[in-house]
Amino acid sequence: MIINSLTLENFRVFKGKHQIDLRADQGSPIILFGGLNGAGKTSILTAVKLALFGKAALKGSLTKSQYHYYLQDQINRGDNDLNSASVAIQFEYSKLGKQYRYLVERLWKVDNNKVKESLSIQENGKTLSELSLAQAQSFIFDLIPLGIADLFFFDGEKIQEMADDEDGHVLIEALKKLVGVDLVEKAAFDTGVVLRKNKKLSGSLEERKEIDKLEQELKEVEESIESRTADYGNNYLPYQAELEIKLKKAKQKLDESGGEWSKSRDDLISEQGGLNARKKELEAKITELFRGDIIFNVAPSFLEKLSSQLKKDLSVSKSIDFNDQLDQKMSSLKNVDPKLSKLVNKLKNKGLSNARHQVSSYQYKEFEDMTNNSAKSKEALKVFLKEYESLESSIDSLGLNISRAPDESKLKEIFTTINGIELEIEKANNRTKQIKREIKELLIEAIQLTHNLDKVYSKLQNEESSVRVDNVGNKVISAMESLSRELIQGKISELELEFNKVFQRLTRKKDMSHQVNIDRENYKIELLDKFGNIVNKKRISSGEKQIYAFSMIEALGKVSGRNLPFIVDTPLGRLDSNHRSRLVKNFFPKIGEQVIVLSTDTEVDSQFYEALMPFISKSYEIQYNETESSSSVEMGYFWSSHHEESEVEIPA
Template structure:
């Protein structure tokens, strides 16, 4: 992935249109080398952090502010982010950010533009998200589906490892209970596909077992399923009422957001389009079959001849030459026969005295055809004419038809692939049942806030209890019958596969954590000073708790690390997490050197920034990356921007250059 350009319109301290606030982010080549670092310099408060904020906002919207942010708070943020100029009678009532970037998918580099704009009218804020792919606006998606599309390109959990600021470093450095690290590790493991497979197998097992039950047991199960769905819908309705109050404690709401985000990652935003996508997929498959049959028919006819054009041309030349030779030999035979007859007639008339003169004259007039060329095929004129018709007319026509059909088939297969992805994103309703219980626990705690909130929480609790009772009885019936009936081979295989997937998830987690430990040691070793402890990290694959070890394998308490060692620990862990994720994303680092001493800063400048990624955006003050550090970075710096703030206009601008260097 490569960030190309960032556009700001009346966003924060940056006033004016996109034309005025366009930032070129693409690394440039200098002295035959593509340089990865783009440096942004600005005094505190000038607006350099807006670069990081605008990138995250363009890609993630409300999620860019954190998990515990309500829609109301997000709209307040958008409203507050509209530029408020000084000395102007009319202030703007809208703003926008746009990010252009290239993204590689399945070996193809795709050009994307994401534009997020919003306007306010009174207390209302209206937001518009537009996504362009290779210059074409992506249509037909809801706002939730657009955001899901962006989340699939660059999951926000992974982006947190690449787009971070000094606060993120500080939180990780001071993370005594490993909560921040555990959340980061859990996000990058990438075993969601395994969990989806397990959920699908569970749905399959329930369906298979139900079909093998007696009719009276099936009837009881149908009643319990209907009761569960009814109560679950009531529970969802109560949650909706609760959400509408917008009065949720930050910590509790954050836990609920994480749970809802999990449902969305399973494809919840795509559920409404599943039926239409399935119908579209069926139509595309029928069209694919028809197109494939037409291609097969052409392949069974003359199209294969187009694959041997050189040989066919040589054959036609041979056949044409043979036909010409055959005609010449026929003419030779007829002409020579007539000449011989004339010879005999002359001899008879003139007598033998003139025989030698007659023969020499006649022999000189005979037609001589070359015998160096052999006739191999000896086909008739009609057969040659038919072959020429096929090669010159039929083959080109069918070849053009074949190209048209192949182009159409390729387009159909692309549409089928896109349709299949959309269908796979849409979950079956049963796949989210396992998340209901956790949501109920959260909502029971939320019920303590306000009288109306308490009533809504009680409704949710009662509905969910009934749903869980129905679900428990449903499982008891299934379990009881499963124990008393024989399990078919398909069910047995499905159960074994589900167990195998669980084991695979454990092994995958262990391998990824082992990789993370190795990457951390590499990162910390190159960033630490010579007098720092050489720290190793051991991460528990179950709890994600981290134990730091010294050279002798003795445990080290993080509290005993110096402030600089803690900062280097955090940066090394972020780099290790990013490398373990396997994602090739740009890195944006805001004020990364504020808490480091000069030696740690030097190691970071020399050993981290130049190799952190193929594109590194550093947001710094003049005291962080000063003249000495700038000289260290210079061979890797593509270009730089300085953020200048005009206190009279209350407006900032980007200009190329870095403080003392134009």
């Protein structure tokens, strides 16, 4: 199978009609899509699966109303007038040695809140108009079994599930789909239903009435479960989602109005008040310093000269006092010896000039104390001024933040709206919890009714013909179960062989475990090193687990015997650059004739894009336009030098 084109019309983020050429050249199997998160990469994979498989492409068992709600939700919301959408896929398919071209289109319309779905198939240009919706879907399942397609169309979540598969659960489910065991199991289940009906017919009138009563009650409970579940999915969940969107918009409006600043406005004002009070304290202390001895430090050179002069003046004053004291003593003496008089004259300080200042020792001591205090005050002033400057900066910054915050009264309406929405969300959550409890109670009731039915069936006394039918039916079920085991067992050895080949090609460690052994009974997977020793899977890195998952997925695809295109959505997000490089070089170029990769700019960056270039037939960039509320697909990639429109007509 080779996909030629994919057409989207009003589907999800793609408003209008978008036709994308997906044909790959020989030797260049890769079609690369690049897009930022939310641009619409995943929509490409979803569109392919939905076009082919419809309701069956979705996870879980959806009711018809749930599926219709899903379809309605897939219509582009950029224009409220849109009430329809479609996805179409054209592909080549080889069947019984002949080549066929198919065009499958799934269209749905909404009219009076009711969804009408149609599925059309063209084979070699001829519409298969005789097929109903159910028949058309069965026709596609015959071409491409859903279980097989799951091995070829996958995303990062599927890869992670396989990487984390410790007990073999994911692998066994994949194997069942691969060999068609899921269909065999369904046939066995249907046979069981036939046997139960046979037992009912063999019972007495009273027993049949009791069975009818229990089955009717069970049917009513199942309908209630379906109704409540649909109500939950169609009304409660959308209403909650709507409230969340309203809350997000209201908070965004609050932010745009300065709401975040408003929330802390009072705290900012209080903090600013504290800083202003400290600023006044500093101003008082600085003023007090200038009233004191710090004035002496205003002219330090003058102060130094003055100190030197006062020292000299003090020395002169002391000498003069000394001379005066000697003269007084000498004048008080009578009959002074001339020799003593000469000696006294020698002791006197000679050549003393007049002092500029009359300075006493006490006065000079006061001057020294003032000088020392002035130096200390100068250091204190430096500390105060530094803190004062910091305070002014902080006060200005707080003032700016306060000015950004509108008055709380202006935001009162927005806050009231937010509080109202949050209250509604709380009420909605309570209602959701209530409906979940109701569904749980209904499930418990259904389980009990089923148990009561089983008890009645087990009491039935079967007639000979009924016993014979039961025996045949049980043999059929036993044979089917045996067939399931044999089909799976037959594929395990083949899967091991293919896995080991792929894993050796992808792993980057020569001494890393390079073989796999699958237990035939419980399907647990063991990784073996080159010596045959079991490797604890929990101890290998997350990147190596991803390589293991990619290897298993490729091996499953090869063992399936089908030649389908691979479509991989965001496959490399969890890998480091080394493991990513391995996949870029050894996985995508080699896994098939057509490989569609949906990537972000960080997964396949410029370096890896260059490495993939020789294997790329086409590269597209998905761009979202907020004004148009729509994405478009352009030729090129994030780092391409040119972009040309890609939505061209595909040859029929």
